[in-house]
Every structure is written in structure tokens, then in C-alpha cells.
Amino acid sequence: MKVVFFGKQGEAMESVNKTDLLAKGWTNPMIGEFLPKPDVTHKQGFYGGYVVYSWKPEDVTKAEASTVFQQASAKLAKRRAALKRKKEISEFAAFQTTLDREEKERLEGFLALQQVGLIPAIRAVSRHAHSLRDGAQELYQEGNFEGASAMKVGKERCYALKERGIAAAWQAGMLRYAGAL
Numbered sequence: 001m002k003v004v005f006f007g008k009q010g011e012a013m014e015s016v017n018k019t020d021l022l023a024k025g026w027t028n029p030m031i032g033e034f035l036p037k038p039d040v041t042h043k044q045g046f047y048g049g050y051v052v053y054s055w056k057p058e059d060v061t062k063a064e065a066s067t068v069f070q071q072a073s074a075k076l077a078k079r080r081a082a083l084k085r086k087k088e089i090s091e092f093a094a095f096q097t098t099l100d101r102e103e104k105e106r107l108e109g110f111l112a113l114q115q116v117g118l119i120p121a122i123r124a125v126s127r128h129a130h131s132l133r134d135g136a137q138e139l140y141q142e143g144n145f146e147g148a149s150a151m152k153v154g155k156e157r158c159y160a161l162k163e164r165g166i167a168a169a170w171q172a173g174m175l176r177y178a179g180a181l
Contacts, residue, residue: 014057015055015057016057018054025076030069034063034068038053118172119174122166126162132154133151133152135151136155
């Protein structure tokens with residue numbers, strides 16, 4: 001909801017509402033700290049009433065230009081990046097533990113990693129992933145979407161395992177860059 005303000009020269013200006021500010025990266029505490037009290041408009045919608053908070057664009061521009069706001073914004077960006085990284089790490093750790101016991105036993109029996117070696121194990125996982133891919137495609141074409149979805153999950157887990165194996169082989173010096181084709 002945009003409310004029209006008139007500037008010093010009489011030109012019409014759209015207001016900036018709270019939704020716009022939150023989309024630009026502002027937080028509720030930042031809005032309360034750096035902006036003056038909002039113009040409050042009560043609206044009646046189909047499902048009931050709601051409130052629109054809006055500010056003059058020059059108030060927002062002035063707040064964003066202040067050094068205190070820029071410092072707070074930089075601190076917030078840093079905190080958000082750290083939280084995003086922490087979330088990615090926890091999701092990766094959760095992924096590693098999501099392989100259920102049956103799948104682990106199947107993969108361990110299938111790979112026999114201690115006896116086969118890392119490179120052959122990576123190749124075996126890759127072949128298994130391809131067979132799951134082909135099986136998922138067949139099930140999907142037959143209309144068995146639930147079975148295809150389950151096979152797709154297994155395929156993605158195998159691809160992730162393959163990537164970890166390739167990374168381990170690279171770190172162990174078992175792989176080297178051979179050049180571009």
C-alpha cells in the first residue's frame with residue numbers, strides 16, 4: 001500500500017512502507033531506532049482490518065545515509081552471513097547423518113570400501129547413482145511418482161557421497177588436474 005506525500009516543491013512522492021523497508025534488509029529494531037514515528041493508516045480488507053506503517057522517502061534516505069545506520073547495517077550483514085554459514089554447516093551435518101541404517105548397510109556392503117580402495121569405490125557409487133537415476137526415470141514414466149521420488153533421493157545421496165569421495169581423493173593426492181579438453 002503506497003500513500004502519496006507531497007514534497008517541498010509540491011511534487012507527489014510515494015511513501016515507503018514497512019514491507020518495503022524489511023525487503024531492503026531493515027529490521028524492526030532498526031526501523032524503531034533510525035526512523036521517526038510512522039504515518040499510520042488503518043485499512044479494511046476482505047478478511048478484516050490491517051494497519052499500514054509508512055514513512056516519507058526523504059526520512060528513509062536521511063536515515064540510510066547516517067554513519068550510525070551504515071555501521072548497524074554492516075554489523076547486521078555480517079551477522080546474517082555468519083548465521084547463513086552456520087545453517088549450511090548444520091544442514092550438511094544433518095545430511096551426513098540422514099542416511100538410514102539400511103542404506104548405510106547396503107552401501108557398505110556394496111562398496112566394501114576397506115578392501116576396494118577409494119577410486120574404485122567412487123566409481124561404484126557413480127554406477128549405483130546412474131542405476132538409481134535410470135530406475136527413477138522408468139518409474140516416473142510408468143506413473144509411479146512416489147517410487148521415482150524415493151529413487152531420486154537415493155540418487156542425490158549417492159551423488160553427494162561421490163563428491164565427498166572425489167574431494168577426499170583430491171586431498172589425498174590420488175587425483176590431479178589433467179588439463180582442459
